Amino acid sequence: MEKKVKRIALLSGGGDCPGLNAVIRTITKTAISKYGWEVIGYVYGYRGLYNNNYIELTEEKVENIYKEGGTILFSSNKDNLFDYLVDDGKGGKVKKDVSDVGVQNLKDAGVDVLVVLGGDGTLTSARDFSRKGVQVIGVPKTMDNDLSSTDLTYGFISAMSVGTDFIDRLQTTAKSHHRVICCELMGRDAGWISLYAGLAGNAGVCLIPEIPFTIENIAKHVAKRDEQGMPYTVIAVAEGAKYADGTKVIGKIVEDSPDPVRYSGLAAKVADDLEKVIPNHEVRSVNPGHIIRGGDITPYDRILSIRFGVKACELIDEGLFGNVVTLHGETMDYTSLEEVIGDAKFGKQKRVDPNGELIRAAKAIGVCFGDE
Ligand SMILES: Nc1ncnc2c1ncn2[C@@H]1O[C@H](COP(=O)(O)OP(=O)(O)OP(=O)(O)O)[C@@H](O)[C@H]1O
Numbered sequence: 001m002e003k004k005v006k007r008i009a010l011l012s013g014g015g016d017c018p019g020l021n022a023v024i025r026t027i028t029k030t031a032i033s034k035y036g037w038e039v040i041g042y043v044y045g046y047r048g049l050y051n052n053n054y055i056e057l058t059e060e061k062v063e064n065i066y067k068e069g070g071t072i073l074f075s076s077n078k079d080n081l082f083d084y085l086v087d088d089g090k091g092g093k094v095k096k097d098v099s100d101v102g103v104q105n106l107k108d109a110g111v112d113v114l115v116v117l118g119g120d121g122t123l124t125s126a127r128d129f130s131r132k133g134v135q136v137i138g139v140p141k142t143m144d145n146d147l148s149s150t151d152l153t154y155g156f157i158s159a160m161s162v163g164t165d166f167i168d169r170l171q172t173t174a175k176s177h178h179r180v181i182c183c184e185l186m187g188r189d190a191g192w193i194s195l196y197a198g199l200a201g202n203a204g205v206c207l208i209p210e211i212p213f214t215i216e217n218i219a220k221h222v223a224k225r226d227e228q229g230m231p232y233t234v235i236a237v238a239e240g241a242k243y244a245d246g247t248k249v250i251g252k253i254v255e256d257s258p259d260p261v262r263y264s265g266l267a268a269k270v271a272d273d274l275e276k277v278i279p280n281h282e283v284r285s286v287n288p289g290h291i292i293r294g295g296d297i298t299p300y301d302r303i304l305s306i307r308f309g310v311k312a313c314e315l316i317d318e319g320l321f322g323n324v325v326t327l328h329g330e331t332m333d334y335t336s337l338e339e340v341i342g343d344a345k346f347g348k349q350k351r352v353d354p355n356g357e358l359i360r361a362a363k364a365i366g367v368c369f370g371d372e
């Protein structure tokens with residue numbers, strides 16, 4: 001006979017983004033008031049699970065975080081318990097699978113269900129815990145919107161709105177000085193943020209990882225705009241975009257992270273390279289970095305977070321473990337962790353289709369992607 005759920009645990013992993021708190025709030029309130037479950041939250045993602053570091057969550061604790069970005073449970077994008085850096089007993093460090101410690105800690109804390117709030121990386125571990133017999137539910141977050149199997153992740157609309165605001169603001173100053181300004185936006189290896197913010201903010205050029213670009217093509221587009229009486233151009237540059245010869249710009253390697261590459265600096269390089277071939281323009285660059293994922297949750301993401309959180313509780317109530325809550329069209333749905341992640345090392349990722357409707361729409365109104 002199935003064991004009745006009494007206690008659930010939440011954890012958040014990967015880069016923070018607006019919506020995590022709203023999901024934590026929704027699940028906590030629904031779990032306690034509708035289902036009578038106790039709720040705890042492991043802090044710092046899987047590291048908290050390993051160190052048995054958790055807090056009790058109450059309705060009072062979460063009531064006012066409905067619009068607060070970030071996560072009150074903190075997050076980590078380094079701690080993979082299936083490949084974890086531990087002391088080797090000889091003064092050095094060694095990587096080991098310590099996931100059994102996590103499983104035991106869940107048992108000791110009386111946790112019946114682990115609810116994981118994360119992107120493709122965090123949910124890869126969630127799948128692996130599910131394979132070890134832990135009752136897991138995933139709730140798909142990431143500002144990158146790169147998770148296949150769901151139309152949207154929470155955090156994307158909020159980050160994309162901030163990105164749009166950057167591009168909007170750069171338009172007026174670029175126009176006033178007849179400058180070309182490159183604005184770098186996060187998004188890792190997916191171009192969703194830059195495509196949406198660029199399109200919404202009327203960027204003349206969008207550079208995204210899915211469409212390799214050349215400086216010559218961008219220069220041609222700037223010249224065309226000059227001829228059309230628009231001697232200024234804002235360029236949305238996805239941090240993970242690449243030149244046609246494959247060149248990418250890496251800002252930092254975070255050694256103990258499962259996905260160690262951190263992009264940063266592409267907009268500055270594009271600006272330098274471009275200025276050399278369009279000497280009639282001053283070309284500048286800005287990199288707002290983490291600002292894009294900070295701040296309040298947009299109203300749409302608040303509502304999406306409520307829908308994802310309530311659906312997660314419904315899955316727990318129905319015993320549908322090993323699944324991720326997904327959005328398909330207007331319907332809250334669920335998809336198995338096995339399908340969401342597949343056998344890929346970092347989960348199946350959703351990328352912009354270079355020949356898809358969105359790109360065709362953008363090109364139809366004259367947006368250049370640097371490929372022609
Ligand atoms: N290949 C993997 N196998 C197992 N666990 C992983 C793997 N990759 C990442 N993780 C776990 O997920 C955590 C976060 O991963 P990652 O930095 O990729 O973020 P994410 O969940 O994809 O979210 P985001 O992309 O929005 O930052 C890691 O700290 C680690 O605990």
Ligand SMILES: O=P(O)(O)OC[C@H]1O[C@](O)(CO)[C@@H](O)[C@@H]1O
Pocket residue numbers: 014015077142143144186187188239262263293
């Ligand atoms: O917070 P960090 O470690 O700098 O990671 C930055 C990465 O995290 C994200 O914000 C979310 O995955 C990416 O867009 C970005 O490349």
Ligand SMILES: [Mg+2]
Pocket residue numbers: 014119120121142144
């Ligand atoms: Mg990710």
